[in-house]
Structures are given as structure tokens and as C-alpha cells.
Amino acid sequence: MNRAVNVAFRSEMHDCMRLVFFQQCGDQFVVTDIAMHENMPWVIIFNCEIREISGVSELVEVDDWRVFTADPIQNEIRTDKAGAAGDEQFHDWIFQLERHTICAAAYSMRNRIFSVGLRGFLLTYASLMPKVLLVKTSSLGDIIHNLPALTDLRRFDMQARVDWVVEPVFATIPAMHPAVARTVTFALREWRRGFWRRQERTALRSAVGELRREHYDAVIDTQGLIKSALIARLAHGPRYGLDWHSAREPLSLFYDKTFRIPWTLHAVERNRLLVANAIGYLVPAQLDYGITAVPRHFGWLDDGPYVVLLHATSDERKLWRKKDWIALGNYFERAGFSCVLPSGSARERERSERIASGY
Numbered sequence: 001m002n003r004a005v006n007v008a009f010r011s012e013m014h015d016c017m018r019l020v021f022f023q024q025c026g027d028q029f030v031v032t033d034i035a036m037h038e039n040m041p042w043v044i045i046f047n048c049e050i051r052e053i054s055g056v057s058e059l060v061e062v063d064d065w066r067v068f069t070a071d072p073i074q075n076e077i078r079t080d081k082a083g084a085a086g087d088e089q090f091h092d093w094i095f096q097l098e099r100h101t102i103c104a105a106a107y108s109m110r111n112r113i114f115s116v117g118l119r120g121f122l123l124t125y126a127s128l129m130p131k132v133l134l135v136k137t138s139s140l141g142d143i144i145h146n147l148p149a150l151t152d153l154r155r156f157d158m159q160a161r162v163d164w165v166v167e168p169v170f171a172t173i174p175a176m177h178p179a180v181a182r183t184v185t186f187a188l189r190e191w192r193r194g195f196w197r198r199q200e201r202t203a204l205r206s207a208v209g210e211l212r213r214e215h216y217d218a219v220i221d222t223q224g225l226i227k228s229a230l231i232a233r234l235a236h237g238p239r240y241g242l243d244w245h246s247a248r249e250p251l252s253l254f255y256d257k258t259f260r261i262p263w264t265l266h267a268v269e270r271n272r273l274l275v276a277n278a279i280g281y282l283v284p285a286q287l288d289y290g291i292t293a294v295p296r297h298f299g300w301l302d303d304g305p306y307v308v309l310l311h312a313t314s315d316e317r318k319l320w321r322k323k324d325w326i327a328l329g330n331y332f333e334r335a336g337f338s339c340v341l342p343s344g345s346a347r348e349r350e351r352s353e354r355i356a357s358g359y
Contacts, residue, residue, distance in 0.1 A: 132224060
């Protein structure tokens with residue numbers, strides 16, 4: 001097709017732009033809540049629905065912040081420039097009319113904010129933001145490995161509202177990321193040990209109710225275990241996960257759509273690729289965990305750079321050999337770093353002291 005075709009839904013069709021332009025009020029048809037008579041700045045709020053219209057996202061670019069900075073909203077949809085010699089003035093007149101329409105729409109939006117209040121307007125806007133739920137309950141290393149995927153998602157869509165299902169003991173880590181709006185805690189380890197107690201069953205029902213409070217546009221299980229797949233199944237929204245060949249357990253039946261992620265990739269890259277496939281974007285080249293440590297000074301620690309050696313683990317089978325920790329500590333000492341070995345129990349403290357002493 002080498003020219004635009006103007007169509008008036010539910011009515012007659014003309015091949016002349018003038019007729020359709022003057023008859024649009026009677027012939028226009030609402031497409032995904034967006035009509036020509038509505039306020040143009042509200043297109044920003046419905047940008048998720050625009051993506052569902054085939055081809056529109058390739059032609060239209062709407063910058064979400066321009067309406068707040070008083071910049072004009074770019075409109076890439078135009079009729080064919082070709083026409084009779086006498087049409088130039090008519091098209092210029094149409095362009096001027098579009099500019100006045102956008103100004104009037106911005107004025108109307110301002111009036112709407114005044115009528116419902118800023119809080120009401122922001123609540124309406126927030127309710128239309130894309131909502132994503134990430135399921136990665138444990139453990140410490142796995143949760144840290146999941147942070148770059150969250151940064152990629154936020155870089156792709158700054159408006160996305162992300163919730164994270166996590167064990168209570170690790171909840172402070174995802175909460176440090178600016179993209180996380182809410183952490184939903186599931187104390188699976190405690191519930192397994194004391195499920196027969198009424199208090200634990202009540203806590204489980206409360207956590208499930210908190211999880212099902214929201215309706216998500218995507219529920220992504222990046223952990224790939226039976227326990228995380230069951231949690232994803234409880235949530236409201238389309239569920240995404242690993243296929244039969246990419247997970248340690250057969251989980252495909254729990255999800256609405258699965259993806260094959262190579263085992264040869266690092267855990268960080270597997271998480272990033274899974275979330276990117278589920279949402280629909282390419283994994284960026286830059287790796288960013290999205291969290292920063294606040295500089296702190298301790299009286300018992302010498303001034304200068306230091307490293308923290310996290311040698312403990314909840315699974316004894318995952319413990320690294322003490323002689324390897326000692327070799328790593330000696331390497332950092334030669335490089336000018338102080339080594340800190342934290343502990344959370346008497347057994348871990350004993351192990352820290354043995355590594356520090358070098359035997």
C-alpha cells in the first residue's frame with residue numbers, strides 16, 4: 001500500500017481527508033479506550049494498550065514525561081504527503097489545528113486534576129501502570145543473582161510496578177532496589193517445620209491473601225522449583241517460567257508460557273534472559289545490580305578498602321573448603337584489602353575464626 005486509506009468505522013468510507021475530518025465526530029469508533037475526541041495526554045496512561053494494537057507501537061512514540069515538561073507530544077501518524085497543489089494550505093491548517101487541540105487537551109487534564117485532586121489523579125495513573133510479580137524466595141545468593149533482571153525490567157519500562165515474593169529473612173535485599181514496590185513474604189521454611197500449629201497455618205493464609213490482593217500483568221518464576229511454581233500458581237495473572245529442559249524439576253504445567261534457557265549460562269544471565277523473554281525485550285549489554293552500599297565506618301576495622309567473605313550457607317553440602325577461603329583471603333591481603341568474615345551462629349563464628357587464623 002502506497003497511500004493512506006481513511007476509514008470511518010460503522011459508517012460510510014471516503015477517500016478524501018476533508019470529509020473524514022469533518023465527519024469524525026459522528027463516525028469515530030473507540031479503539032482500546034482511545035478516541036479522537038478524548039484528551040490526547042491520556043494516551044500516556046493507556047500506553048500498555050497501545051502495544052496490543054498490531055503495528056501502532058512501531059509508528060507512534062509517546063514520551064511519558066513530555067506532558068509534565070510542557071513539551072509537545074510527538075505524533076508520527078500522518079496521511080500521505082502527496083496531493084494536489086492546492087492542498088498545502090489545507091494540510092498546514094490541519095497541523096495548526098492539531099497543535100491547538102493538544103493545548104486544549106492539556107488544559108482539560110489540568111482541570112481534571114483540580115476536580116479529583118492530585119491524589120485521585122495519581123491513584124488512577126498508578127492503577128494503570130504495568131504490574132509484574134517476581135518469585136524468588138531464597139537463598140541469599142539466588143536473590144542477589146536476580147537483581148540485574150529487575151534492573152533490566154525497570155530500564156525497559158520505567159512505569160512498571162514490581163512486587164517480589166521472598167522469604168522474610170531475605171526481604172531486606174530486594175527492598176533495597178528502587179524498582180521494588182512491595183515485598184510479599186512467604187516463610188516456607190518455618191511453615192514446613194510447624195505446619196501442624198494453628199499459628200503457622202494462619203500465617204500461611206494471611207500470606208496467600210496478601211499475594212492474591214493484586215492482579216498482575218506478568219507473574220515470573222525465576223527460581224524454577226516446585227515451591228516457587230506453586231506460589232506463582234496462586235497469584236493472579238499470566239504465569240511465566242522455565243520449560244522442561246531448563247529447570248531441575250518438571251514445572252511446565254504450572255505456567256501459561258515457558259521458555260528454554262540454556263544451562264550453560266550463568267545464573268545471573270539465566271534470570272535476565274527469562275524476564276526479558278516474558279516481558280518482551282532484549283537483554284541490555286550493561287549489567288547493573290541496582291543497589292548501592294552506604295559507606296560505613298567501624299571502630300574495629302582499619303581504614304581502607306575491605307572485602308566481606310560470606311563463607312556460611314544454609315546447606316552444608318554447598319560449603320566451600322576452608323583452605324580455599326584461606327587462599328582467597330591471602331590474595332586480598334596481598335592486594336591491600338582487609339578481610340571481614342561475618343557469622344550468624346556459634347558454629348559459623350568458629351568457622352570464621354579458623355579461616356582467619358589460617359588453619
